[in-house]
Structure formats: C-alpha cells, structure tokens
Amino acid sequence: MARKKSRSGMWGRKTVVALAIILTAELVSGAPAKHPGVGKTSRDLENVSGSQMVDVIVQFKQTPTAFHHQKVRNHGGSLKGELGLIKAGAYRMPASAIKNLADDDDVAYVSPDRPLTSMSTPINDYHTLSINAPAAWNVGLDGSGIGVVVIDSGIVRWSPDLNSLNMSSYNVVPGASTYDEYGHGTHVAGIIAGTGASSSGFGYTYTFKGIAPGAKIYSLKVLDKNGVGTDSQVIQAINSVIQYKDVYNLRVINLSLGRGVYESYTADPLCQAVEAAWRAGIVVVVAAGNDGRNNAIGTNGYGTINAPANDPYVITVGATNTKGSSTRSVQVPASYSSKGPSLWDQVVKPDLVAPGNLVISLYQQGAGLQLSNQNPNNVVPYSLYKTFGSSVGSSSYFILSGTSMAAPMVSGAVALMLQKNPWLTPDQVKARLMKTAYKGMAKSATVTDTSTGGSYKVQSDILTVGAGLLDIQAALLNNDLAPAIAGSALSPVAKVNSAGNVVATVNGSSVLGGSSILWGSSILWGSSSLSGVDIQGNSILWGASSLQADSILWGSRSVNSDSILWGASILWGSNSGAPDASNGSLGDN
Template identity: 50%
Template sequence: MNTKILAGLLLATASGLFAGNAKLAHELESIDPNGSVDVIVQLKHPVNDGLLSSVVRGGELKKKLNAANGGLYRLPANMLKSLASDPEVVYISPDRPLKGLLEYAEPTINANIALQNGWSGTGVTVAIIDSGITVSGDLQELLLNRISYSKSFVPGSNSTQDAYGHGTHVAGIVGGNGSNSSGLLYTHSFVGIAPNVKLVNLRVLDQNGQGTDSQVIAAIDEAIALKVDIINLSLGRPVFESYTVDPLCQAVEQAWKAGIVVVVAAGNDGRVNTAGTHGYATITAPGNDPYVITVGAMKDQATLTRSDDTIASYSSKGPTILDHIVKPDVVAPGNNINSMLAGTNATLYQTSTTLLEKSYYMSLPELSLSPGPYSNNYFKLSGTSMAAPMVSGIAALLLQKDPTLTPDTIKARIMKTATKTFPASSTVTDSTGTYIDYYDIFTVGAGYVDAWAALNCTDRATLPALSPTAVQTAPGVVKISNTSIGGTAAVWGSAAVWGSAAVWGSTVTDESTAAVWGSAAVWGSAAVWGSNAPAGTAAVWGSAAVWGSTAVWGSSTADTDASNVLYNLTE
C-alpha cells in the first residue's frame, strides 16, 4: 500500500470536524435556526427524569436513552447553542439515519466441527437488533419458538415481523437449525453457527431497512435490561465524530461494560475512493468503537476449504476515521450467504430477482438432484451484515462452553485463534471496475475466524480487549500504539497474557520479518507498512479535509442507497 495514502489520514480529520462548538455535531452548526430538530443530548451525570427535564427547557423529551446517558429531544434549532453552553451537557448530535448493512460458510470457519462436538449455543441468548424476525421452522425446537422476546422500536408500528427481509436472514446465520432444508428431500441443509440459541428480536429498521440512532440506542437499552448475552448489530452509518462522544458508540460501550458481547458489521464501503483512500478509513459506526468486535467480509468461494477464500472488495477497511482505531478486528464469510427468507412479501425479496436461491427439493418420483423452483424458505445476501452474525454465533458457542467468559476474553480468543495466512493481494473485476485488495491489518484485522480453534483456546483476558490505535510516527511510517486507549490499559499491554503466540502475525501487519506481536513485546515497533508497502491508502492521515464534495461519504458511496447496500454487493 502506498504509505502516502495512509500517511494521509491522521493530521486532517480533527481540524475540519471539530471547528466551531465542540459540543455540537458539525451538521448542527449550519442548521436553519427557525426550524425544529430531533437531537440526542448526552449528559454529564447519571440520567434521570428530573435532570432530563431541567436541562432542556422548551424542548419535548421524546425518549429517554439510558445507554447514551441522555435523551432524544425535539426542540427549536435556535436553542442549540445555548443548550451546548450548559455545563451538564456533554454532546448534542442529530438523530441520524442508519440502515442494515450457509452450506459453505459453516465448515469454512469450522463451526460444523463445533456442532459435531455438541456446541450449538444452548443456554445463550442473542439479541438481533435489526429489521425484525419472521418466525420460521428453522427457529423452532420441538415446535417451541426460540424467539424468547420481541419488541418494535419503529415509530408507528408495533409489528416485530421482518418486512424488509434483513433481520430474519441475520437471525438464520446466527441460529437457524436448518429444519426447512433437512431430510431426504434436500441436497443441502442451511444450518446457522449456533443452531440452538435463544433469540431476542428487537426491531429498529422499517420495511425499507431504515432506522435512526435513537431507535437503536433504545433497543440497546432493552437488551441491557433483558441481560442478553450477545448483541448483533448488522447495521451502521457514517462516522461523524470521535467514538468518545458519538451516542451510538457510547451505547454499545455501555452494553459491553454490562457484560454483553457486542458484534458489529464493519461496513460495505471498501470500494469507495471518493477521498482517495481506496476504501481505507471507511469503517462505519458503531463498528469504529474500540470495545466491540467489528467484522469484515470474506468470500468462501462456495467451497468447504478456506484456502481459496479471499476478502470481499466491498468490505470496509480501517483505520477508523478520526480516532484511527485498528479495525476490523476479524473477518468472516459474508458473500453469497444462504439463510432464512422472511417471506415473499419482504422488500428485499420483492426488489430483486438476484436474491432468489434455487430450492434444494428433489422431486419424489425421480429423486432427481436437479434444483427445483425458487425456494420460499431461503435466499442469498452479501455484505458485512452477513459476516457479523457468523461471529455472534461463535461467541454463543464459547459462552455455552464456559458461561463465565467476559466479553473481553471472548474477543481476545476469537482474534488470537483467527487464521493469519493470506495471499499478498487479490483482484476482482466486474462491471464497475477492477479492485485490488492487500491483506494488511486494516483489511483483515487479526485474521479469518475459526470457531473450533476459539473453542479450544484457554487464555483469559485480565484487562480490557480494546482494539488498539494506529499512529503515524514518521512520514510514511504507521505503527500500532503502545498499550492503551484514553489511558485505559489493554489486554495487549506490556505484560503478554498470551505468551509468544501472535494475535497479529507478520502476514497481516507488514512486509518485515518482525511481527507486531512478538515474544519480546506485545506491541512491537515494526511498521505496519514499510517502504515497499503496496499501493492503496492516501488521505487517512493527510491534510485534506474528509468532508466536502469529495468526502469519504460522498455521492458515489456504495451505501448511500439502502437498496444497494446488500444485494448489489455480491462478487
């Protein structure tokens, strides 16, 4: 990667985004003062009804948001600056819109071996915060529904059914048991990673796959109150400010600190080059938060082995914009994934015939192996939205084996045991162009997840497993920071808890012989990119502003239109 690209993004991001009032999100600086606006107000002290009412006088409190330590308000825009001057107020941001971002995938990550050895997620509860879940035979056990709780956070709708078709597909990847594709009538069975988990259905996306920050934060509040074990967030939006003040990031941190494993899709902008980054620095929120497990997408190539697998070119790459957190944490299969269909009326099914997957029925008279008509039970989707639930499923297997594991230990085990052998690069060409990917730490993270290896890992994290920070130490030289983020000591600190085993091997860090994780130091001094690094990363640390007409999230961003976010990604 051309170090000038990556040596581009660090110096710039803070200057353009944090000019003006430090407590106001930059979009609110130029809003029409004569109108009204929905905003999320985060407060300094623990939130309570009296505090929420006293701080914002003249505004309507629409929703209390515990996970963000604040509330959603409707208020006159001309109140924003005076509200920002209140010492109790930490940060004010708009209620931003967001959207949703197995027969080969399961054995590719060795989940089939885990299932054969009795690990199926029994006793573990996973919250699917998405577009809802439509009940299917694949989510039942002896006719009992494995969806233990459902609630809608979509304004004006109490239905928790999946009108979009995204959440059901995600739920099937985590916990579908393949009952609608099992038996002599089928040639393939579509079984999820943890086919006996309990699911909590928290609907935040509407029939078009659209939602807002406040809806997701309210659902996270609910998941914390329910004491679920895992939250899966196969959704996201652009990064607008540091994770330290972003209300969506603060909410996922609260869930993590409450003992919940949070797994998030990395985003689908790996092909975006509107800011000259060649897809780098495109991780979406809340996947930019250092606590959560952020997942990129691999292509399993419809084979049972991982030796021919390659990164999906649309998979978003790190480091994160503004904070330069090393993301994604790991990668998992996400391309052309077969999973549960919410129904033929679901928006995703209706809007493109490319989503339809041939049924695996065999005709009884002929016992033919040829595919039958289109299936009413399964279909294919692609994206990091499909990769994230693979990791949520692995987390469920780990918790079934040992319910005492902390989110930090689960994250560290999944990262440590991930496969670190990759090609130097891969290329894909389609009607939109040719895309070259390099297998560095910002593309594949700690590696390609391996469920069976993670189950056999016995290491425990004694400190937080925060994803580290990338730092430009000299022109063209990028290194991993030492031991902490914001003063918090991390599990990859000066005292190695893993011994000499690498979390990041030399194949995913740089072209030097020294690994980032070495036997002498947990975070070594080897540069992520050396002088001979492959081309591909400009304005990540550069002086050019990331916002504007050529912004990272510009008009050519693949995720601008929700109708493109999933099914047009397939490679």
C-alpha cells in the same frame, strides 16, 4: 448473515467531505485533527439553523431528570424518549435553540438522532466449513442455553428453521409490526441459529444451517420496512437488553447495522451505548460496514469503518469471499468490506473477518417486502436443494452479501464459546477470537463484481482483515485468559508518522496493544502508505518473501520470540498460520 449497510454506500456527500478533511489532517500531515469532543455540539449540526425542527440526542453530565427535560422545553423542544443508559434523552427542538442549549453547564454533548441502516447487499455450504463450525457440532456444541439478541428489522413470524422468541414483542419503530417487514433481520438470525429444518431430510442436497442452531434468538426491531432506523431506537433496544440480560441469559448482541462516523467514539451516543452493554457483561458484535470500495479521496477504502463498529470495546467484523471453496488459504477480503483505521480515533479495525459473500440464509416471504421484491433473483430456487418433488413448495432461503452477513457468523461462534465456558467475559472472548484467527489467507488478489463489471485489488493487511479469519475450532480449543476487566482487550490504536504511514499500534494496558506487541515489532507498513501502495515489496508488513516465512508480522521471526500476549503464552505461535487440514473444495458458488 447479518444486514449491515448496503454496499451501494452509507457514505453521503457530507460524510465523504468529512472523511477527506480528517484523513488529510491526521494521516497525511501526521498532526491530530481537532478532537470533536472539545466542542459540545457535533459538526453535522453546524449547518442547521432557523426555526426548522431537528431530532437530537442530548447527553447530560448526569442522568437527566424532569428538571433537565424542562430545560429543553424552555428552548422550544419536546421529549421523544428517555436514554438513561447514556445519561441522555432524545428530543425534537428548533435548530436555532441548539447552541444556547449546548451552552448550559448541565449539557455534555448534543448530536443529531442520526439515521442508520442495515449492512447487507442483495446479490454455501462453504462458509461454515471454512470457519470450522462442524468441529463444534461434532462435540455437541450448538449454542444451547445462550441468548443472542438480534437488533435489526425483526424476524419471521414463524419458521421451522428458528428456535426463536421475540423478547416481549419489543419494537421501537413507530406504527410498525413486531415482525420482519424487510427481511434482513430474518436472514441474520438464520446465520446465527438456523436449524436447517427446511432443507434437511430425504431428497435434499444442501442443508443451510446456522453457526449455533441451539441458541435462543431474541429479536428487537429497530429497522423499518425499508431497513432504516435511528440512533435513539438502537440505544433504547440496547438498554432493554441490559435490563433483561439476567432473566433470559442474554450474552450476545448482534448489530448488523450502522452509519457514518461524525465524532470520536468517546462522544458518539451510539458508541457509548454499546460500551455500556459491554461493561454489563454482554459481548457486542458489530458489522464493519460496506464502504471498502470508496476511493473518493484516494484512500482505496481505508478509513471507512462505520459506527458503532469504530468503538475499541466491541468485536468488529469484516467480510471475506470464500471463492466458492472451503479451503481457507484461498479466501480473500470482500472488496466492499470497510477498512480501518477508524476516523477521528485511528482505532485499528476490523478485529477479524468472517465469510460474508453470497451467503444463503432464511428468506422472509410476503407481499410488499422491499428486500425480496427488489431482488427477486436472490431467492434460492427450491430445485437447487430439493431433488425429489422439486416442482412443489417454495423457497425458504435467500442470498445476501455484506459485513451484515459476516457479523452473525461471529455472533454464532461466541454463543458456542459461551456454551462451553459460560464464565468468559466479553474481553476474554474477544482476545481468544483474535489470537486464534487464521493467518494464512491469500495476501492479495484482484476480484471482479459480476453485477457491475468493476475490478478491485484486495489485500489481507491489518486494516482490512484485522487478526485474521474466524476459526471456531481454534477458539474453542484455546485456554488463554485475558484479564476479566471490561476494557482489557481494547482494539489497538494506529500510530501515524509525519509521512502518513502507520508505523505502530498502541493501546495502554490492553492485552491487544501497548507493551504487548500484537502485530509485530512495532513496524506495520514500512515505506508503504496507508493506501496500500507497494504493500508487498518494501513493507515490513509482509516482508521480502512469503507470508509464512519471512514476514515480520505473521511469520516465525520476531513475533514468535518477542511478542507475548499473556504470561508465558506466545501471541501467535509458530503454527498459527498452518494450513487447514481439511482442504476439500465443494466447487464454485
């Protein structure tokens, strides 16, 4: 129930142009585009000039000191904030001085302090049933003792549905209240740890409960009343999480926010920050983005993963549509969910998917709140879940859609896993989630957006659903251990041939790629192009017949015999695509 960017698009005109350039260079010609990290300034600074003042993040080759800050001042700049986590600082300086500053030997990279937004779309309970959350609750797991940090727009001042604390009322939005002035962060927090207290008891017909209702929610506010923040604000928040992780047992960060990709993750300051958290032992869960409908350059939404979801360390989550049912096999990818591979680096993303369409979670009430005021029809009527005395009271719940809502589903699942096995490292958590993800989703479907009337073709391929649908029960039952070393479960990288087809995945020593074949016998798309043309016919991805039988990727042939993930453990196994034992339907939503 997280809020990532709105489906209307985080991709502006300049970003679409950049997308066209990169995909043309790398996916069509097969030749790698010039790595943006070769230069010392990002491409989106090339068009700024003159005396105009620009907010930038300057990464140095060492943690900056007063000496380094003075160098920026010598160029007419001023320090806005320390970003020691990534050996950087946030500054405001004249555009005309950027090039000269970048030429300094102590400077590693200069990029704008870019704006970012939440990843939800305003428009149950089938969602928790379809990912097997009740299996955890039935054995007493609720996330107790685990601290989950929601870096977002803040959370509600008080709610009976949240066992929540604000970490030192931390807020990096200048002049803003510590509490949620937008509504997105509250919704996300409810998906992770809502207790359902406002919809439980006599006369209630539905209980809207989060995935890990016993987890402690710590809110770090980086998005303002309009759902907008900046890179430097998020980096400062991540730095605080690392500082206090042992004090509050902060094990998970949820980022239902993001922006476009402008350079390789190896240079992007936001990506460097999430990697620092990962190396510190914190699981970072990030919404993939809501640009899956972007067909501006004819890719049908492929290549639209947002930052920092493009980083190979983190767990990147796409969204599915439950189709109003708890039956997992009927779920399809949400048409707006961003698809891989990532720009510049061709990282195979998302890593897995979770329900993110029409999700009901906590409602931040109050005058002036943009999210609820602009979308009054999304407020869940009190009468929907309270039959006795339905004329009294007001709603505590709200409906949102987006990968922002899918990411907290996974964050809640991670809290459950860490409650059961506190010693699991981020890489071990990620590998288990991907290995046990449900592989039997509908291969393809045509979906219609009732609000716009638009029709979209969706398919459950590797660059849309990753390893598959979150399965909490299977993840909790799995005992396989990836190496504990940070980076042992890096997301694979797509290998593109001269025809522009993805033909293999590679990733060095990662258990999710390299010598251990994650996705099949190295052929993913066969004669099918990245845009998905002919994906079900001539493509090796699905084979010539059914998903469960003849597919080289998911079926019972070479994957089960040749692909070994760790030691003697079969990566996907012959039963990984078995249908859900509980195929009941609760109706349409």
